Amino acid sequence: MKSFSILKIFTMNFDKNKINEVIENFVSTKVLDKGITSNTIIAYKKDLNLFTNWCLNNKISLIEVQKKDINLYIHFLKEQNLNSSSINRKLSVIKSFYDYLNQINLINFNELKTIVTQKLEKNLPKLLSEKEILFLIDKSKEMYVKNPIKNISYLRIQVILEILYSTGLRISELLNIKIYQVANIKDKLYINGKGNKQRLVIFNKNALDLLKNWISIMIKNNKNKNSYLFENIHNIKVISRQQIYKDLKKLALKTNTDVEKLSPHSIRHSFASHMLNRGADLRSIQKLLGHSDISTTEIYTQVRQNRLKGLVNNIHPLSNILKR
Numbered sequence: 001m002k003s004f005s006i007l008k009i010f011t012m013n014f015d016k017n018k019i020n021e022v023i024e025n026f027v028s029t030k031v032l033d034k035g036i037t038s039n040t041i042i043a044y045k046k047d048l049n050l051f052t053n054w055c056l057n058n059k060i061s062l063i064e065v066q067k068k069d070i071n072l073y074i075h076f077l078k079e080q081n082l083n084s085s086s087i088n089r090k091l092s093v094i095k096s097f098y099d100y101l102n103q104i105n106l107i108n109f110n111e112l113k114t115i116v117t118q119k120l121e122k123n124l125p126k127l128l129s130e131k132e133i134l135f136l137i138d139k140s141k142e143m144y145v146k147n148p149i150k151n152i153s154y155l156r157i158q159v160i161l162e163i164l165y166s167t168g169l170r171i172s173e174l175l176n177i178k179i180y181q182v183a184n185i186k187d188k189l190y191i192n193g194k195g196n197k198q199r200l201v202i203f204n205k206n207a208l209d210l211l212k213n214w215i216s217i218m219i220k221n222n223k224n225k226n227s228y229l230f231e232n233i234h235n236i237k238v239i240s241r242q243q244i245y246k247d248l249k250k251l252a253l254k255t256n257t258d259v260e261k262l263s264p265h266s267i268r269h270s271f272a273s274h275m276l277n278r279g280a281d282l283r284s285i286q287k288l289l290g291h292s293d294i295s296t297t298e299i300y301t302q303v304r305q306n307r308l309k310g311l312v313n314n315i316h317p318l319s320n321i322l323k324r
Contacts (some may be wrong), residue, residue, distance in 0.1 A: 011239040013128045016052075019062070023048050026100045036196070063107050070094070071117050091115060118205055127273050132257065137161050139255045152217075154231065156239070157247045159214045164264060166207040168288045170190035170194065171241055173265035179215055193290040202288070238241040272300050 027044050030036050036044070054076060055062055061067050070091070077087045098110040128136075140158035142152045163174060173193055180214070182189060187208070189201045214229070221233050228238040244264060252259045272285050286297040 006024045016056070019052050020049075021033060023052075023097075023186070026097055027221075029100060029188045030096075037194075039170070043089075044093055047090045048097055051090070053096055063101070065098075068112075069114060071221060126261050126263075126269065127268045128257075128261055128266060130270075130274055132261075133161070133165055133267070133270060135261070136251060136257060137165075140251055143251075143254065146228065147259050152233065153212070153324045154251070155217075155248055157244075157251055159210045159265065160230070160244065160264075162207050163203070164267040165271050167201050168275075168285075169267055170200060170268060171244060172292065175219055175238055175241065175244075178225070179218060179223065179227050179229055182211060183215060183225060198288065241323065246282065265298060269300075272297070276300050 023045060027036075027041055030044065041263070050157075051073065052062065054073055055065065055069075057070075058069075074087060074091070077090065082090075082307070088205055095112050095115065098107065098112050101107045102110045139159055140161065143154040144158065148155070160174065162171060162172075164171065169191075170193070173191055178191075179193070181191075182224060185203065185208070187203055187205075189203065191201055193199050215249065216226065218229070218231070223231060227236070230239040231237065241264070249259055250264050251257070252262045268289070272289055275285055275288070275312045277281070282294065282297055282300075285300065286294050289297060293296045
């Protein structure tokens with residue numbers, strides 16, 4: 001850690017540069033301890049900068065933050081229309097930050113440890129039907145075939161859709177894969193997922209065929225085995241998640257698909273739900289998704305229960321009799 005008078009950081013003068021140094025040091029310890037990803041690093045810094053700026057604007061000393069201050073901060077976050085899940089993530093980062101301040105002897109006790117998290121709304125994930133996803137894959141292929149040079153983005157989104165739907169990968173995990181990792185795979189791949197935890201990913205034959213075709217196109221465009229699987233054709237930058245969202249939105253508009261339903265995350269949710277509907281057990285789905293806690297995976301049982309309820313109400317013979 002860089003040497004400076006750390007107590008001066010949190011005086012009412014609020015030396016923002018010094019505060020940023022403490023945040024940088026905190027994030028560095030997280031990188032070493034947990035191997036957090038670049039996206040998580042950005043999120044940590046963003047959350048802590050938002051909090052420290054709020055303290056600055058409200059003339060609250062960071063070493064004297066109390067529960068009542070955090071309750072005011074929660075109210076502030078709700079006014080920004082953040083949901084409970086987002087607020088809880090921000091509170092978790094703040095608690096962890098104050099644990100760090102305690103470790104470096106800036107505070108004697110982390111009073112924020114006992115802050116109660118927000119009750120989560122039981123929102124079911126947005127899902128696409130099997131028919132909808134297959135339709136989108138077919139249409140992206142159709143658009144590419146019409147003009148392979150101009151519509152290369154449609155081939156890319158077809159490959160991404162196929163892989164996300166057949167594996168349950170997170171979009172961040174897929175975009176971190178390099179060509180050499182998948183160039184010679186037969187059906188499975190080990191990746192470092194969320195929290196730097198390794199897990200097994202299974203590819204079906206169709207996804208592998210598309211993958212190999214995509215790799216051949218990348219190689220023809222001067223990409224090498226150390227390139228990311230989804231780099232821009234004309235430079236060495238990996239395709240951003242924002243670009244994937246734009247491509248999906250474009251495809252949705254072309255196919256009259258509900259834009260709100262189509263996202264990389266909804267494809268992942270659909271993968272899990274469709275697997276469960278076809279008889280996969282919850283533990284297997286947990287492993288395929290890389291969930292550390294089975295309770296995270298259990299939301300799909302609620303999706304399935306709603307589907308079964310609909311089947312009973314709409315298909316059962318007695319239901320049809322009662323509707324007459």
